[in-house]
Amino acid sequence: MHLLTIFFSLLLALIDNDPGLTGNLLVERLVGAHIDLVSKEEYSQVGSMALTNILKEKLISEGRKPYVILVGESNSLGTWGYIEAIREIEQQVQIRKGETEFDDIVVVCGSGGTIAGLAIGSWLSSLKAKVTAYCVCDDPRYFYDYAQDLLDGIQANVNSRDIVNIVNIFTIGYMTFLWRSQFYHGRYLQSDIYDFSLAKGLGYAMNTSEELQFVKQVVEATGVILDPVYRYD
Structure with a gap:
């Protein structure tokens, strides 16, 4: 099993309702990722380590070989x-x-x-x-x-x-x-x-028109694509 497949099997999204193709979920769903939705309250109470371990044990019980990548690969x-x-x-x-x-x-x-x-x-x-x-x-x-x-x-x-x-x-x-x-x-x-x-900024995956225009100007001038998703919120 490829690492990419294993990783996508362990994705956790911190939301109360499925946001569809918002932010990084667009790319993840384009490549066929399976995403487990977790509420912010559950994430705060249980923690990322415990949640990923629960999912890891579930996948192991199904005969799979997961490798857990921590938040930020940290x-x-x-x-x-x-x-x-x-x-x-x-x-x-x-x-x-x-x-x-x-x-x-x-x-x-x-x-x-x-x-x-x-x-x-x-x-x-x-x-x-x-x-x-x-x-x-x-x-x-x-x-x-x-x-x-x-x-x-x-x-x-x-x-x-x-x-x-x-x-x-x-x-x-x-x-x-x-x-x-x-x-x-x-x-x-x-x-x-x-x-x-x-x-x-406005928050995660939220941008003003001026910020998006700045991203456009930078990529046109340098070829460097700035990430408009990860913001302080």
Whole structure:
């Protein structure tokens, strides 16, 4: 059985009603994925690990051989994909011989795998770019600990707090703020709060006409297709 088939058998959608072809479900259904629908309440109460394990055991009892891919592929094995991405970036920078340089890598953080891989990759490479991650859920403490588990899984022998800066975005009323804290040996030294209203979008797979126009302009100018689905909500 192909891994693709196994993976699609384990897809969980967090909704109360079938959304049809919304967002990433369009691609998944185009390739014939079987999707198990899970309500947000059930996901919150039971958790992704328990839900996927239940489905895994069910498939095993049916004689199948499932392989569970965690949310965001955020396990130690998946971390290697982002380490490889940094290696490719490093090679491209070297080929351009000083024409392209950068000091920062900025990403959103929803599961922890991306930041763990990019951070350790940059730290080990000649890039030495500062990696900053903006939380779209949970908080910096959770993601520092989660990233640490992934790094320990590949025996990186490094503290996650030393190689990535994780900042929190939270909302009070209609205002969205950025909470940035400095760490030293696991302790908060100081915190600063900034108005960060422009960071919040409409939500998952929701875009303004201006944002879609921007995506169109970028792909026409560079050939790079930006993802209009994954948004902070």
